[in-house]
Amino acid sequence: MTRTAITRQTRGDPGKIWTLEVSGIAKNYGATCALRNASLRLRPGKVHALLGENGAGKSTLVKIVVGAIQPDRGRIALNGVPTRFAGVRQAIAAGVIPIYQHLSLFPHLSVLENLSAFAIAGAAGLRARPALVPRATARAWLDAVGLDCDLDLPVERLSVGERQLVEIARGLGQRCTLLVLDEPTAALTHDETDRLFGVVRRLCAEGTAVLFISHKFDEIEALADDVTVLRDGVAVIDAEPLASLSRAELVRAMLGDMVESGERALPQPGAPMLIATGLMLGPAAGIATRPADITVRAGEIVGLAGLVGSGALELAAALAGARPVAAGTLAVRGETLPAGDRARAVAAGVGYVPADRHAEGLFGPLAALQNASSSTVALFSRGGLLRPGGEAAALMPWLRRLNLHPFQPERPAAGFSGGNQQKLLLSRNLAVPDLRVLVVLEPTRGVDIAARETIHDALVEAAGRGVAVVIASSDLDEVMALSHRILVVRHGSLDGELPRGTGRAALMDRLAGRRAA
């Protein structure tokens, strides 16, 4: 209903009105605050990059823009008209067209049927048999994105890049005011990327605004005019021209600029404990890799640092035997371990705290105590029977030491806050008898300050007992504060090593791929 009005405004007065103006957006998921105060202002005919680390609130903001979820607070205006989308369909009707990383086409249906999908979705009930878009019209849309293909071909026969163009063409049919590209190049070849960018530029020339979400700086610099950076749910760079910002400034904005590292005293490393030789992540990780040799000594804390998608987390997980690898061997104090076999790794004293607490760490409905004891059931059972009181005796000291709060070991793990859930996962590993290696991914993601201190203390203390500790974190302050040395991971491979005390700026330069310090 507002579509005609919008079009008129855009045509009548380009440049004066923001195509999309989003301000003061807040969104909570239960106790988790995804967005505090996010804003986004898009000029017509310009490409606007949205940057931020995982958990910064990017995807939440994008979902709000495309109408998939509703904000708790804040306002959205499309071409100056205050708007609130009740769902994705309304957003599409208003000309906000999302193109996802995971394509939203119907692979078994033809190109023509896919191009008609919005019309079909909008058709009322069972009465009307929705008409397909006329072939000539469909052809015109495809021409506009420079795609020449058979309209009757099933979409699954097209390449990923071609499919993305079909999605954009489908958006064009809807009078696209705002195109939302969510990591569109993740699965594209170089040529396909160029072709996509050409189409995007042509759309911009016609006045369409583009919201571009990507982790690749090269692409952002090649395509974007303006940039917004989110950190912890707040827009720390708010719709500034990209040309006015350096790459290092963007990385700093993304990762935060907090206190410098280096206050905590670390123990003296001893003999080599964990030796990984020729470790290569498989193609399953989606990254071509060079073999990595990593040695961690007893009492040493090694940090793996990398931007999102660099493979730092995957490499660390492989060190704990938590994921299969394409090649390479792991040895803990001379004992060789098969890759990807956690049972053997735990038996050899290798602890592991996964990055995704809920999916890979917690037993939500089970008691906190049972969560903490899952790696050590053998310790308090004899002849297949659980020794009465054995579990509490083995785990309670750790839960006390890590200050579980509230101290209710019988309470289901799902009922604890993120920081306390993390303490449960840490106790699970600290209680492993003869713990030799401890690999912790994202030690304090989504954790409050007090729990963060407790967890950091526990990691340093573990190193003090002679455990070889590996941490991988997207929180650079954490890596710098805890690590004896930092291994830089880019494209799934090691890309150099930085000693303790390396400055933040130098580290960020290295993560972004620049050698000069």
Place this chain on the structure above:
Amino acid sequence: MMALTGARPRRFSGRLNPPAAVWVVLLLFCVFALAVPRFASAGNLENLLRVGSILGIAACGQTIVLILGGIEFSFGASAALASVVTVLALPSAGVAGGFAAGAAAVLLVGLVNGTLVARFSLPPFLVTLGMLMVAGGGAAVLAGGLPIDAPPSDAFSWPARGRVVGIPVPILAAAASFVLLHLLLAHTRAGRLWYLVGANGTAARLSGITVWRSVLAGYLLAGAFCALAAVILTSRVASGQPGLAPNLPFETIAACAVGGIPLAGGQGRAVQTLCGVLVIAMLNNAVVLLNLPVAYQQLMIAAVILGAVMLQQAPRLLLLLPVRPARQSEEDRS
């Protein structure tokens, strides 16, 4: 994971908190005792328990599979297969040998189920549904399509009709099964691993648990419970019947659900299953005493089961109140 943090506080398995289903059992007992003639007589109650014992023993097996996050549909058909195998083996193997052969058939079905689920990661729903057909078809082929009578003998009817110190054997067997199930779940390492694997298989694997071994053991033990139920059932019907107990798997699932065991896995206690079994046994008994037409019997049983499940899992729904959205983790910032 949000679903796991529902509004209802969940209790630590292995503790002796009475489940909410206890109230359903007591309520139903009082209602039937007052409203149904002869319901509360000692003779009827013994009969009720004796009939319900087969369901109870099989439900013990179902409980293990549900805690593992699976589901077991093949119970009825494998009991039917067991009855046919038992009767066919009688002439050559004798009574004990016949029952052993029948029990072995059920264990074999459990082994196949467990292997397919644990080693090949196939969905339990499809695997056990498939085995339901395999076992049912196998029983029909072996029996030649018709029930075969077993030659009557005291030894053959002992599992169903015998008594030990005055108590019917099936009731003793069911009681032993529930005690065993409780011990397994609350006091053994294997039981603990079932909870962990059922609550979050990935987290269990990353904790160093050999998940497949735990799953396989679970399905095998479930098969063992079903085998015991099948022996008693075969003894009771004194024949090999390819169409025996077609509702057994569904009744065991209903019993667990009435007891408040969620199908999502990772939760469930023996006492919950016991309550659910008692509810269904009382219902089955009462509709017979009331002499209702068969169609009404089914409708009444269905209504009570659904009501009990709603009372367990969504009490607000039963009172026609709007369901609150699931809470997220509570905030305990220090």
